[in-house]
Amino acid sequence: xxxxxxxxxxxxxxxxxxxxxxxxxxxxxxxxxxxxxxxxxxxxxxxxxxxxxxxxxxxxxxxxxxxxxxxxxxxxxxxxxxxxxxxxxxxxxxxxxxxxxxxxxxxxxxxxxxxxxxxxxxxxxxxxxxxxxxxxxxxxxxxxxxxxxxxxxxxxxxxxxxxxxxxxxxxxxxxxxxxxxxxxxxxxxxxxxxxxxxxxxxxxxxxxxxxxxxxxxxxxxxxxxxxxxxxxxxxxxxxxxxxxxxxxxxxxxxxxxxxxxxxxxxxxxxxxxxxxxxxxxxxxxxxxxxxxxxxxxxxxxxxxxxxxxxxxxxxxxxxxxxx
Numbered sequence: 001x002x003x004x005x006x007x008x009x010x011x012x013x014x015x016x017x018x019x020x021x022x023x024x025x026x027x028x029x030x031x032x033x034x035x036x037x038x039x040x041x042x043x044x045x046x047x048x049x050x051x052x053x054x055x056x057x058x059x060x061x062x063x064x065x066x067x068x069x070x071x072x073x074x075x076x077x078x079x080x081x082x083x084x085x086x087x088x089x090x091x092x093x094x095x096x097x098x099x100x101x102x103x104x105x106x107x108x109x110x111x112x113x114x115x116x117x118x119x120x121x122x123x124x125x126x127x128x129x130x131x132x133x134x135x136x137x138x139x140x141x142x143x144x145x146x147x148x149x150x151x152x153x154x155x156x157x158x159x160x161x162x163x164x165x166x167x168x169x170x171x172x173x174x175x176x177x178x179x180x181x182x183x184x185x186x187x188x189x190x191x192x193x194x195x196x197x198x199x200x201x202x203x204x205x206x207x208x209x210x211x212x213x214x215x216x217x218x219x220x221x222x223x224x225x226x227x228x229x230x231x232x233x234x235x236x237x238x239x240x241x242x243x244x245x246x247x248x249x250x251x252x253x254x255x256x257x258x259x260x261x262x263x264x265x266x267x268x269x270x271x272x273x274x275x276x277x278x279x280x281x282x283x284x285x286x287x288x289x290x291x292x293x294x295x296x297x298x299x300x301x302x303x304x305x306x307x308x309x310x311x312x313x314x315x316x317x318x319x320x321x322x323x
Contacts, residue, residue: 019132022136025113039152050315060134065116068160076146085111122161138301258301278313279316
């Protein structure tokens with residue numbers, strides 16, 4: 001358990017810590033795909049609980065996620081696909097989008113809030129209202145391609161936010177880093193031909209969605225990891241592949257697809273990271289952001305299904321964002 005003691009007696013003003021925002025919405029907890037489904041509403045609650053236990057919650061700025069607009073969604077998704085999702089949204093019962101992804105009557109609202117959270121995060125950091133933001137939202141997004149849902153994902157939240165940054169703020173260099181145990185095939189699909197986006201990712205391979213290992217691109221850096229890889233292997237891949245390219249790219253904004261399912265306690269996968277590894281990579285990203293992006297970082301929740309490990313890992317990540 002991470003325990004910190006931040007108080008006015010620590011020698012720093014409380015306002016000094018008010019540099020990170022957390023964005024969420026109650027609608028995100030109403031999306032339910034079944035009592036046995038691992039992508040459950042409890043994921044959001046366990047993160048919130050751990051932030052409270054760790055003493056981090058009270059030093060964060062809290063914001064309510066808006067709904068992403070159709071225009072914002074259609075920057076990364078085909079308009080026909082967006083309309084399909086609206087049409088599939090059930091008034092009662094369930095609607096299946098793929099073998100792993102189900103909608104209930106609240107899922108559309110949750111998906112719109114999850115994408116809208118990243119849009120709001122971009123606006124907050126670009127306006128200087130906050131230095132960094134963590135979006136505690138679901139459903140996750142990095143498997144959603146331009147024209148299909150898959151892998152628990154409906155809209156590609158991180159892609160919607162990145163496209164908003166390019167469009168609304170005329171940024172030329174936006175980096176996305178993805179340390180989920182699964183390859184972010186949707187994000188790669190959407191930005192395959194967008195050199196303004198640098199995508200750096202680590203993931204277990206071979207593993208669902210069985211992609212990414214053969215990608216050849218100057219602006220997409222995939223670092224496949226074998227099952228059983230631990231923090232040493234993960235850190236070596238980040239240091240040898242991500243960091244030099246990020247230094248060269250000099251991003252104006254960094255977005256993080258924060259998947260915590262590479263944790264050793266998460267039995268849905270086979271990597272062996274611990275919360276200290278997620279804190280380490282966050283600090284490395286923060287160093288790059290401080291150097292080139294005025295400290296601007298946006299993180300959004302992707303995977304992580306072992307609930308105690310998810311809570312601890314997310315808290316370690318947020319703590320590292322606070323610096």
